[in-house]
Amino acid sequence: AIMDRNEAVFYEQYGAHMRAQYEQRAGASASATDAGGVSPVFTYGELDLDDSPGDFQNFMDPPASG
Template structure:
């Protein structure tokens, strides 16, 4: 109860040094660093690519430094026994399979939509072109290939020329 009473006075505890004026080593708030780390962990867990974070920026660099200073808890004692660990692994495998099943469904939905759109574009293009007119067509005469009817052998041209 004493711990709860401390917050009634408006004093909200923070990670070491933040807001105390004694040297918070980061330019971003603890909330910003923790939010980025949580998002990165979620992306890693769900096997999503990191496409939104500038890894060369100060927020990302500070978050990585903060993670080194305050690493996530280890698996042990989080899982106090091999049974607890195996239970976690089984649940994680079920969750992973569900994620991959969903991702596969999304992939095939997107792939199907793409293929349908391509087919519709081809159909629209062929519908707008009159039948038998896939493009300009020329005869040999129009191209000038039948100028000399007696000239049949390209290897032995006529002497008069």
């Protein structure tokens, strides 16, 4: 499949954007505890909730058993 130039540029920029966001999140979660900063992504533990996998089932990911 041959992409036109616009499509190629889009995927290149999109890839760079996603990579930057991933690295930003990784850096934020790594430094949040050190700097006492607030990470935009919360874990259940940070919110004093139980994060055992059986308690919460993501509505986008229904259980395999049906």
